[in-house]
Amino acid sequence: MQSSSWQAQLAQAFTSPSQLLGYLGLQNVPDLLSAEAAGDFPFLVTQAYAARMRRGDTADPLLRQVLPVADEMLVMPGFVADPVDDGAAVAAPGLLHKYRGRALLITTGACAIHCRYCFRRAFPYADAQLHKSREQAALSYLAQDASIHEVILSGGDPLLLSDERLASLLDRLAAIPHLSRLRMHSRVPLVLPARVTADLAALLSGTRLQAVLVLHANHAQEMDAEVAAALALLNQRGITLLNQAVLLKGVNDSAVALIDLSESLFRHGVLPYYLHLLDKARGTAHFDVPLPQALVLYEAVRAALPGYLVPRLVREVAGRAAKIPAESLRKIVK
Ligand SMILES: *Cc1c(COP(=O)(O)O)cnc(C)c1O
Numbered sequence: 001m002q003s004s005s006w007q008a009q010l011a012q013a014f015t016s017p018s019q020l021l022g023y024l025g026l027q028n029v030p031d032l033l034s035a036e037a038a039g040d041f042p043f044l045v046t047q048a049y050a051a052r053m054r055r056g057d058t059a060d061p062l063l064r065q066v067l068p069v070a071d072e073m074l075v076m077p078g079f080v081a082d083p084v085d086d087g088a089a090v091a092a093p094g095l096l097h098k099y100r101g102r103a104l105l106i107t108t109g110a111c112a113i114h115c116r117y118c119f120r121r122a123f124p125y126a127d128a129q130l131h132k133s134r135e136q137a138a139l140s141y142l143a144q145d146a147s148i149h150e151v152i153l154s155g156g157d158p159l160l161l162s163d164e165r166l167a168s169l170l171d172r173l174a175a176i177p178h179l180s181r182l183r184m185h186s187r188v189p190l191v192l193p194a195r196v197t198a199d200l201a202a203l204l205s206g207t208r209l210q211a212v213l214v215l216h217a218n219h220a221q222e223m224d225a226e227v228a229a230a231l232a233l234l235n236q237r238g239i240t241l242l243n244q245a246v247l248l249k250g251v252n253d254s255a256v257a258l259i260d261l262s263e264s265l266f267r268h269g270v271l272p273y274y275l276h277l278l279d280k281a282r283g284t285a286h287f288d289v290p291l292p293q294a295l296v297l298y299e300a301v302r303a304a305l306p307g308y309l310v311p312r313l314v315r316e317v318a319g320r321a322a323k324i325p326a327e328s329l330r331k332i333v334k
């Protein structure tokens with residue numbers, strides 16, 4: 001791809017499903033789409049990401065992650081607006097403090113792609129994100145609680161902040177003496193790899209804080225040469241690269257897909273961290289893989305890979321002290 005600026009690439013992203021379907025040679029499948037679902041959560045897919053989809057294939061695992069379908073409008077018991085009770089964890093505007101030692105900043109509501117399975121698809125970003133104008137309250141909260149050692153930049157996607165905004169935020173975080181780690185959760189290296197410039201890599205690794213980036217890749221097909229180059233830049237700067245995936249029906253719910261994902265991640269210098277069971281957000285029930293099936297898949301993955309390439313299969317349960325390993329959920333469910 002011509003290296004136009006990442007801002008220009010973001011401005012050129014597909015913003016309607018019919019544009020993307022036309023590009024993929026799928027004009028003749030309008031029944032796949034739901035305008036109502038697209039109205040509920042807007043459509044957004046970068047060209048870099050679309051370029052990795054297979055032409056003419058409605059079952060493509062990347063397409064499945066972004067296509068608004070009628071199933072999203074079904075009201076399903078147990079699938080709610082805030083499945084993990086983030087609302088209860090808001091400690092200051094834009095700051096969630098749920099687990100000991102770690103606090104999470106909702107740095108922005110913006111993403112470079114809109115994933116239909118997103119657990120924050122109904123999150124009230126307008127009220128709850130960290131505007132520059134009011135970040136002082138969140139920073140004061142962090143500064144006053146010496147038990148917090150790790151700050152997590154989340155969103156939305158923190159890597160959509162400008163270099164200037166990130167630099168100023170990181171400076172202020174690094175000035176808090178009890179913080180030792182800076183963690184970022186992002187899909188940007190996958191969906192907008194042009195954003196990962198040498199300057200950005202230098203910026204993220206340039207504070208006294210130990211930097212960790214948790215990538216959110218769900219399928220091996222999401223990684224190509226451009227993504228590899230972006231990850232290499234981060235790796236060269238000594239940023240620890242981990243991956244968190246979501247187990248998604250129709251996307252990666254096979255042992256082969258999960259094994260390929262782990263192996264591809266490792267080739268790109270990334271270690272698998274979590275494989276999340278779906279958070280039950282409203283409109284995502286069609287992605288759900290039932291726990292018994294997830295456990296069978298997980299056994300197959302474990303039997304095929306070295307332990308360091310096996311992500312922890314977990315679910316977030318509201319009110320618990322940590323994400324819960326799936327094996328221990330079996331006792332609750334069965
Ligand atoms: C998941 C999560 C974390 C991080 O949990 P880890 O198990 O350390 O990855 C931190 N804060 C919030 C609000 C979270 O949802």
Ligand code: SF4
Pocket residue numbers: 110111112113114115117118119120121155156157187216
């Ligand atoms: S927050 Fe993450 S999962 Fe949700 S739409 Fe944005 S990039 Fe996708």
